[in-house]
Amino acid sequence: MTIYRRTSVDAALYVLRDIGRDMTKTQRQVSTGLRVERASDNGAYWAISSTIKTDxxxxxxxxxxLGLxxxxxxxxxxxxxxxxxxxxxxKAKLVAATExxxxxxxxxTDISQLKDQLRSVSQSATFNGDNWVAIGDGDDPAKPRQIPASFIRYSDGSVEVGTLNYEVDLAPVGATSSKDARYLIDDRTSGSGEYGVLTSQYFATEAGASQNYVMVKGAGNSAGQVEIGVxxxxxxxxxxxxxxxxxxxxxxMTTVGSAFGALEKRISIQSDFAQSLDDAYSRGISRLIDADMEEQSSRLTALQTQQQLGLQSLNIANASYDTVRKLFQNF
Known part of the structure; x- marks a missing residue:
């Protein structure tokens, strides 16, 4: 005689299998901290979070x-x-010279030393190879200085990198004038120093001076220019x-300094905003894919208890089955 049905044993095995599957899922969420780790967990949330992570x-x-x-x-x-x-x-030395x-x-002699210091200050104001107060060959004085300031994703999926511009650094319109002097020194060999406050002769021209006075001569065409000195x-x-x-x-120079100060302030504001955006991205991603650790920890404890009870039920079912089997083992 053969006993085919083990209903209680099968039921206990089914329960244990379901509990084991739930425990595997819960343990994974507890260990990774994510409820949506793969696209199979939730395709929509996974896709959104992946895009946000790249942004x-x-x-x-x-x-x-912005920090740079x-x-x-x-x-x-x-x-x-x-x-x-x-x-x-x-200027004070020159005023003193009128006495x-x-x-x-x-x-x-004092003025010459001060002029040497001006050139030193201008040429040493470099950070990471970038100098915003002195230009030389290879620099385009008409090209605006731009700083990456924002990453923008539009509703149609297209993206764009927004920039901050150095507001004083505008392409010259019409004849060159003293307003085009947006740097301290213009050492381009192809020019006459017109884009440097200290090397431009247009201040003297517009003042109606008898000579083309410059503070220091640039590396370009300086014919007819006279360095300030007494x-x-x-x-x-x-x-x-x-x-x-x-x-x-x-x-x-005060105008240029004001423009630098305004841009520096805007960089600071934009940097704070970028930090706020980064925090908002993190919170948004967390809401989509992070697991509730308190809930999952409690659930894991409950599943472990259920597993223990399921094993006990399986043992009881097996014991009952063995008892019945022994009654018929001699037949």
């Missing part, structure tokens, strides 16, 4: 670019601020012209 990485790159730009702008602003202080000292009986040659043969009228030209240079 978050792009946004992180933008934040890095902030450092670059900080150095550029410091250079402008320091140069303004030096040019102010030169009767003063030794202009000695004053010029000697015992310099006339009172010439000194007055130099004072006027230097004052105009200071005004333009």
């Amino acid at each position: 978050q990485k792009a946004q992180s790159a933008v934040r890095d670019a 730009a902030a450092a670059t702008m900080g150095i550029a602003y410091s250079a402008i601020d320091n140069a303004i202080d030096i040019v102010s000292q030169i 009767t009986g003063v030794d202009k040659d000695k004053i010029n 000697s015992n043969t310099t006339t009172q009228s010439q000194v007055n012209e130099m004072v006027t030209v230097v004052d105009m240079m200071l005004n333009q």
Whole structure:
């Protein structure tokens, strides 16, 4: 005689199988912290979270670019601020040269040292190979300075990298003027120093000076230019012209410094906003795919208890089956 039916044993096995499957899923969520780890868990949420993750990485790159730009702008602003202080000292020296009986040659010695310092400040204001206050061969003074500032995804799926522009750095319109001097020094060999405040002769031209005064000569065509400086043969009228030209240079340097300061402030604001976006991305992804750890931990404990009870039920069912089997083993 054969016993075919083991209903209680099969029922216990089915229950244990279901519990084991649920435990595997719950354990995976507890160990990874994710309820949507693969597309098979929830295709829609997985796709959305994957796209957001790529955007978050792009946004992180933008934040890095903003940090680099902030450092670059900080150095550029410091250079402008320091140069303004030096040019102010030169202006004061020139005013002192208008006094009767003063030794202009000695004053010029101080002015020469200050001019050397101006060039040093301008050329050393470099961060990561980028200098925003001095240009040379290979630089395009008419090309706006741009900083990656945002990563934008439109509703149609297209993306774009937004930029911040150096507002003073605009392409010249019409004839070149002192307003085109957006840097401290223009050392391009193809020009005449017109894009550098310290190397442009247009301040003297617009002031109606008798000579094309510049603070320092650039590396380009400097024919007819005269560096600002005095000697015992310099006339009172010439000194007055130099004072006027230097004052105009200071005004333009203040304009450039204001533009740097405004851009530095905007970089700071954009960087804070980028950090807020990154946090928002993280919260959004978390809501879509993260597991509720408290709930899953409680569920795992419950499933472990159910598994123990299921094993006990299986043992009882097997024991009952063995008892019945023994009753018929001699038949």
